[in-house]
Structure formats: C-alpha cells, structure tokens
Amino acid sequence: MSDTYLQLDKLTLAYGDTVAVKDLDLSIRKGELVALLGPSGCGKTTTMRSIAGLLNPASGRITLDGADITSVSANKRNIGLVFQSYALFPHLTVYENVAFGLRLKGVSGQDLDAKVTAGIKSVGLASFAARKPGELSGGQQQRVALARSMVMEPKVLLLDEPLSNLDARLRLEMRAELQRVQKETGVTMIFVTHDQIEALALADRIVVMLNGGIEQIGTPEEIYNKPVSAFVADFVGFENVFALENGKLATSNSLVELSAPAPQAAKGLAWRPRMVILGSGPFQGTVRGTSFAGNVREYLLDTPLGPIKAEVDAAEPSHAIGSTLAFDLPLGAAAPLSRYR
C-alpha cells in the first residue's frame, strides 16, 4: 500500500518463552479506524502494547510515518493509549490529568490552559475540571482518559476495549464520541475488542486475530458477509460451519452429498441460522430446542449432520420440541471458506 502510515513487519512478540504473536504483518493508513478483534489470548492486546512501545518485540519492525520506531522508547513515540481501566492519576484533578503530558512537553501558561480547557470541553466535562477521578463515573473517567491522550495530538490513538466496561446506553454515546473525535481530528485509531458487534459498528477495517496471528483483514461488510475461515465465520454468526472433503460436507461420522457441487477452492461452507430453510429440503432433523427472540424464533435441530441452528420469522407457524422437520442448507447462500482450520 502506498499510503501506509503504520506498518508492522514480521512482528514477533513474546513474554519470556511464551510467544504471543508470531510474524505479524499489518499496514494501516493514516486516519483509519482499525479494530483488532479476537478472543482473549489471541494476541490483540499484546500487539497494541508493542505499538505503544510498552513491550519490545522479539523480532520484526514497526514503522510509523516513514520512520522505524521499533527501538524508540514509549515516551518518545507520541502514541496515545486509552487504557481499559482508564488509568487516570488518582491524586490529580481532571484538569491536571489532562495537563500532565502537555506540562512534560514544556507547554505552559495561557497556551497550556487553552489546550487543557478545550480538551476537557470537547469531551463534555467542562464543569468537572476540578474533580478528582474518584468522584467521576466510569464513563466520565473514560472521557477524561480520552481527552488526556487527545490533547497530546498523538500520531496514533490506541484504545483497549474502549466499550466493554460501559453499560448499553453509554456504549452508544462512546461510539459516537470516538467517531466524532476521529472525524474532527483525523487521528489514526486502533482499538482492541473481543466484541464483534463493536468492531463491525465502529471500524473502517477489522483485523481478526487468532492464536497470535491474523485470521482475516477486511471491511466490516467483508468480515460479516465473506468470512474466509471457520473461526471467523463462527465469530460473526455463521453458526453452522462444515468442512468440505471431495466436494462433500464432512460431518462427525460421514460425508454428505450436496444438491449441487460446492465451489472448487472452498475448504468449508458456513450458514447463518437464518439461511437455513425449514420445512422442505433433502435433510431431516428433530427439534431439540426452541426459543422466541422477538422478530424471530430460533431452533436447535438434531440432524445426521450434527446439531444445526436455524432461525425463522416469528410469524411462521412454530414447531414443537421433538417434531421431525425437513430442512435445507442452500448452497447459494453459504459462505465458502478458503480455510477450514
């Protein structure tokens, strides 16, 4: 990519002998909002810490804005980080928390006051400037942490699980807040999350990580509609995932013929529950469980293929537990996976 801003080259990160991230390559453009998405232990936080400079890579290179920063110490990188726990300085007021980095930079007097006041105001906490962090709610603390990082005009802003400690209403607010900050300042943002919904809602691009490597990189639409591996498929809601062997579906005890030939290159196929057609089709299943979820009704079927999850419009007639149903896994709807494992 010609307009790469932040580049990770064959980055390997380890804690002692335990390798957390192996040979990671990643390019991020200026002004992009990127999500590092994955389950805990996938190496996403470790990757973020190494970008910040809090963890030295075992090998590999980090380039930012054309300069190799691999061995630049964390306090000279000008990369901001909003910690999951916010990490505000408990002995300082909101004002002094936000002023902390600017003072170290040598900003003083009216200049300092103007920047700090504007920073606090931009996150809507103007009337809280004299409070200590302990007197603020979690959401307010997070906004202070955001302002504290943003007044430094960082080259990259990192956010560790920025929404996971907030309740549903605050989450929406914070999402909007982050989008506003990005739009107004054009800062390059990378946030770490284990929640695919957050990643899909907020990011320009999603990096799905698993076991210390990248599983898939793509726009939210690509990740959501075209998962490349069984893991990503399952992660974004394709709950019926099958490996393909010789063009047949591999179940735990047999190979099942499909109604039409599967795509040549595919190693697996995945269906969302709502793609499963109930009531007609070549397969038979027994309803093991059913639950009502507002617009839809969810079914869990015991089938020769293994358990199948299906979802149909709640207006459709319901099927009782124990009843036997015909169903179909339409090939046209399936997401072809280029990697099964």
Place this chain on the structure above:
Amino acid sequence: MTPRILSPLVLGLLLIFLIGPFFIIIAASLSAGDTLAFPPQGLSLRWVLKVFTIDSFRDSFAMSMLLAVGGTLAALVLGIPAAYALSRYKLPGAETIRTIVSLPIIVPGIIVGLALLRYLVVPFGFNITLALFFAHTALVLPYAVRVVSASLNNLRSDIEEAAVLLGSSRAGAFFRVVMPNIRGGILAAFILGFVTSFNQVPVSLFLSGPGVRTLPIDMLGYMETTYDPSIAALSALLAFLSIGIVFLAERFLGFSRYV
C-alpha cells in the same frame, strides 16, 4: 455467665491490663514525695520539671531521636525501592526476600544485639553509634517494606504506563504518579518505624558505650542508682509524645488505614 456479660468483662480486664499501668505512671510522676511510689505522696510538678534538668537524659534523648529519625529514613530509602520491586516485578525468590526482610521482627532483639556486639563491634572495633544506627535501620526495615507494599498493592500499575505514554521517563513516572499516591503509606511507615526505634531496648542494651546511650537504656541505668519519681515523669512525657504523634497521624492521614 452468658457471653453477653462475659465479653465486656474480658474486654474491661484487658483494657485495665493494657492501659492501667499508664495511669499509675502518670499518678506516680505527679508525686510530691522523694521516691517512686503509688499512690503518690501529695501532688506536684517538681519531678516533671526535674526531668528537663538531667543532662544525661538530654543527651540520650538526642541520640534516640537521631537513631529513630535517621534509622527510619534510611530504612525507607532502602525499603521503598524494595517494596516497589516486590510488588511490580516477578522476582525470583521474592518470598525469600520478604522473609529475610521480616527477620528482624521475628528474631529476638537480644540475639540481634548480642550478635552485632560479638561479631561487629568487638572483633573489628566498629563504631558503636554506627552499629546502633545499622541495627535500628534493620529493625525498622520490615515495617517500611510491609506498609509501603500495602499501599503499592492498592495502586494500579497501569498509571505508570499512562505517564510514560504521555512523555514521562520510567523514573519520572515513579516520582510523578507513584510517590504522590503512596505518600500516606510512607508517612505511616515512618511513624511506625520511629516509634519502634524509639522504644527499642534489647538491641540497644548491648550496643551502648561510654557516652553512647539511647533514652530507654539511660532510663534503666538511672533507675539502678536513683529511685525517684523523675523516671515516672519522663515515661509519662514519652507516652504523651507517642500519643500525640499517633493522634496527629490519624487526624491528618487516616493512619489506621495503613496499619
């Protein structure tokens, strides 16, 4: 007897046992008589005033203060980094280090004093004031490490990383965001250490020499020759000094949070 009656009774006896002697000392110090006695013979302040005229008390008080302040400060200079390392890093043998640091509390003072005298002062002619200073530093160190550790463990370590990412050096982060947040713990450790050192008898007993005596040792020596109420007066004054310090600490620091 039911526990309802029994427990206040036990508590009352305990309090009399602990605090009773204090009142006896105060009463004895206010005596107008010539010998240490309880109940006091008449009331006067003459023995309280006499305490201030005894030169040796003045010298040994100065020595005790010097040891208590100097030894405690030295223990903090050693103890704060030790506590920091123990709480922030996964050190090999951290438990062993903790145990070794705590040893001066566990090992009887008599043994510490005798050992220092026999193996440091006698064979090497080690300066006795210096030996006293080392001994008091070592005695106070466990308190310094433990109390400061407690405050450090209550402090999130990611605020240091936050400070570093805002441009501070590692050392700068320690002084800018760690120290201000454990200040209460450090002061608590100082007061505990000061009181421990000031009241120390067994170790100091062995490490006394011509002109080098701590106040408690001097008081023991004084009592061997002179049995007058001034010793009670001095004890009472020291007790009030301790109470004053702890009261101020509680008032301004919430001392009991740390101990």
